[in-house]
Amino acid sequence: MIENRMYIEGTRGIMIPFVGTALGSACVLLMKNKLNPLVQRALTGFAAGVMVAASIWSLLVPAMEQVQSMGRWAFAPAAAGFWMGILFLLFLDRTVPHLHMNSSKAEGPKTSLKKTTMLVFAVTLHNLPEGMAVGAVYAGWLSGNTGITAMGALALSLGIAIQNFPEGAIISMPLRAEGVSKGRAFFYGVLSGAAEPLGAALTILAASYVVPLLPYLLSFAAGAMVYVTVEELIPEMSQGEHSNVGIILFAAGFSVMMALDVALG
Numbered sequence: 001m002i003e004n005r006m007y008i009e010g011t012r013g014i015m016i017p018f019v020g021t022a023l024g025s026a027c028v029l030l031m032k033n034k035l036n037p038l039v040q041r042a043l044t045g046f047a048a049g050v051m052v053a054a055s056i057w058s059l060l061v062p063a064m065e066q067v068q069s070m071g072r073w074a075f076a077p078a079a080a081g082f083w084m085g086i087l088f089l090l091f092l093d094r095t096v097p098h099l100h101m102n103s104s105k106a107e108g109p110k111t112s113l114k115k116t117t118m119l120v121f122a123v124t125l126h127n128l129p130e131g132m133a134v135g136a137v138y139a140g141w142l143s144g145n146t147g148i149t150a151m152g153a154l155a156l157s158l159g160i161a162i163q164n165f166p167e168g169a170i171i172s173m174p175l176r177a178e179g180v181s182k183g184r185a186f187f188y189g190v191l192s193g194a195a196e197p198l199g200a201a202l203t204i205l206a207a208s209y210v211v212p213l214l215p216y217l218l219s220f221a222a223g224a225m226v227y228v229t230v231e232e233l234i235p236e237m238s239q240g241e242h243s244n245v246g247i248i249l250f251a252a253g254f255s256v257m258m259a260l261d262v263a264l265g
Contacts, residue, residue, distance in 0.1 A: 021192065127167075136217040
């Protein structure tokens, strides 16, 4: 009975970030104009701050705490998993055609896909690591012997959901500006967020079979999130004039995620 309740709570937990994306995408149904560039940089900076803080406190630190018996070498699994996450996202970046916001040149292999499709692919690649992060933390909680608490897992889910709200708007509003109807722009925004519960479920499934892999999965997700932040979010928040707003909101997002993890974890 208790185990079933835990799995139900875990299922709810991995859906929270997806709800954040869907609510943010709904902004396109309520707003007439595209996002102001200054507002977009602010929202991107906030999302970047949340992701960096989550990578450290919710993923890398727990990964090292779980292998404290290794003494001075407790960093090794975290470092290995971190680099695997970096290389995995680098591989996807090179093999999946996608187009970042405010960019006129697509990345990845040449393709005849529409611009809107490649924009959605870019955000989907961004969301996949976040889903893996939530899945890895909930896998640790469900295993029952990793020191990860239900509130700690919830803190990460809430933090990702908070930063997913502006991200949902950041994907749906530009699609609307490209001439896509409000309904389709909302659908594409929601669709891009579907990668998160999928990535979370697959990570939980993998960890349930091999619990000793959990430190690697936690740090793998951290590496993937850091890759996305450095490769995509930080450049976007620093574009154009008055880029200080991105830095200020980065610090705000970092602080919010740090507070959530410490207060609830």
